[in-house]
Amino acid sequence: MRIYQRHKWDLSYREAAALQKELRQRIKVRPISLRNIRFVAGTDVAINKSTGQLVAAVVVHEFPSLELVESHTMIGDLTFPYIPGLLSFREIPCLVDCLAKVRLPVDVVICDGQGIAHPRGFGLASHLGLLLRRSTIGCAKSRLVGEHEDVRKKRGSFAQLSYKHRRVGSVLRTQDGIKPLYISPGHLADQAGSRRLVLACSTRYRLPEPTRQADRLAGEKKKRIEEEGSSLPR
Numbered sequence: 001m002r003i004y005q006r007h008k009w010d011l012s013y014r015e016a017a018a019l020q021k022e023l024r025q026r027i028k029v030r031p032i033s034l035r036n037i038r039f040v041a042g043t044d045v046a047i048n049k050s051t052g053q054l055v056a057a058v059v060v061h062e063f064p065s066l067e068l069v070e071s072h073t074m075i076g077d078l079t080f081p082y083i084p085g086l087l088s089f090r091e092i093p094c095l096v097d098c099l100a101k102v103r104l105p106v107d108v109v110i111c112d113g114q115g116i117a118h119p120r121g122f123g124l125a126s127h128l129g130l131l132l133r134r135s136t137i138g139c140a141k142s143r144l145v146g147e148h149e150d151v152r153k154k155r156g157s158f159a160q161l162s163y164k165h166r167r168v169g170s171v172l173r174t175q176d177g178i179k180p181l182y183i184s185p186g187h188l189a190d191q192a193g194s195r196r197l198v199l200a201c202s203t204r205y206r207l208p209e210p211t212r213q214a215d216r217l218a219g220e221k222k223k224r225i226e227e228e229g230s231s232l233p234r
Contacts, residue, residue: 001099001100001101001102001103001132002100002132002133002205003096003099003100003132004131004132004133005130005131005133006096006131007019007188009079009089009092009093010080010216011048011079011089011177013083014133015087015218016018016089017085017120020085020086020127020219021120021122021123023122023130024120024121024122025127026130027116027121027122027126027129027130027186028133028187028188029185029188029189030135030188030189030190031132031190031192031193032047032108032189032193032194032196032197033108033136033193034063034064034154034193034196034197036109037063037064037104037108037197038063038105038107038148039060039061039062039063039069039078039079039106039107040060040061040063040064040107040109040110040197040201040210041049041058041059041060041061041094041099041108041109041110041210042058042059042061042109042110042111042112042208042209042210042211042212042213042214043056043057043058043095043098043099043109043110043111043211043212043214044056044214044215044217044218045057045091045112045130045218046215046218046219046221046222047078047096048077048078048187048225048226049067049150050221050226051225051226052077052078053075053076053077053078054075054076054077054078054090054091054094054105054157055072055073055074055075055078055094055222055225056058056073056074056075056091056094056095056098056222057072057073057098057164057214057215057217057218057221058071058072058073058098058099058101058102058106058214059071059213059214060102060210061104061201061209061213063107063200063201066201066203066209067102067222068209068213070102070103070104071213072098072101072107073098073185073217073221074094074098074101074224075094075221075225076088076093076094076096076097078189079093081165082142084149085118085119085120085144085163086128086218087113087123087124088113088123088124090114091124091129092094092124092131092208093111095128096131096172097207098126099132099212103202106134106138107117107134107135108128108135108136108189108197109125109128109132109134109135109136109137109186109196110114110136110137110139110201110208110210110211110218111124111128111136111137111138111139111186112139112140112141112211112214112215113138113139113140113153114126114138114140114144114172114182114184115124115129115136115137115138115169115184115185115186115187115189115194116138116147116168116169116184116186117138117140117143117144117145117146117161117163117168117171117182117184117187118144118145118168118184119144119145121168123138123144123184123186124138124182124186125170125185125186125187126137126138126185126186126187127138127186128186128187129173129186129187129188129189130147130187130226133188134187134188135186135187135188135189136185136186136187136189137183137184137185137186137189137194137198138169138182138183138184138186138190138213139181139182139183139198139207140181140182140183141181141182141207142182143161143170143171143182144182144192145163146161146162146163146168147161147162147163148160148162148171151171151172151180152173152179153173153176154162154173155173155174155176156172156173156199157172157173158170158171158172158173158227160234161182161184161210167191168184169182169183169184169185169191169202170182170184170191170194170195171181172195172199172208173208174198174199174202174205174207174208175202175204175205176201178206179206181198181206181207183198184201191224193201194220214232
């Protein structure tokens with residue numbers, strides 16, 4: 001997968017926040033049609049604080065069968081602190097190196113993180129979408145910003161997530177009676193299409209298969225590092 005744009009990642013908080021405000025102006029909303037999707041990728045990053053390393057994982061599924069067709073991991077150094085709202089500066093440098101290994105023509109990337117449901121309207125999924133120049137969706141397990149009404153217990157139920165009088169995402173129930181997910185467009189995606197794709201990829205579990213499998217893969221790699229030391233190939 002080609003990475004179209006790179007910039008400095010070693011920035012101060014003020015510099016990183018200013019860059020987010022600048023880049024968010026380039027975010028575009030575009031309808032996602034499930035009929036035109038053939039390959040969906042999921043991403044996740046695990047942190048090994050004992051070794052100061054990140055483990056990025058990318059898996060690619062054929063759609064709509066959700067057959068796993070490609071997967072990759074990448075080990076990188078942890079160089080940016082955890083700061084709410086600046087997750088992309090901590091995780092994306094390793095993640096883009098992992099995505100560069102992908103050979104299949106991915107149509108949409110679902111990220112374990114926020115899209116425009118973010119204090120500055122520019123979460124990890126939005127940032128990644130600009131770098132890849134393709135559709136990205138934020139699929140988070142917890143809320144970063146915004147307010148919403150209660151979501152009914154039935155699978156497929158959702159409520160609008162609003163922040164500063166603007167709709168920034170959906171709170172989506174992917175399985176009956178389980179905690180909902182926070183879905184927001186990243187780049188080249190829309191609200192309804194993002195929600196429909198995540199639901200279509202969530203067949204048995206709370207998380208959609210692409211990010212669930214990426215989470216599993218990153219966790220397994222992290223465990224191997226802990227058991228075998230930091231000498232594993234990157």
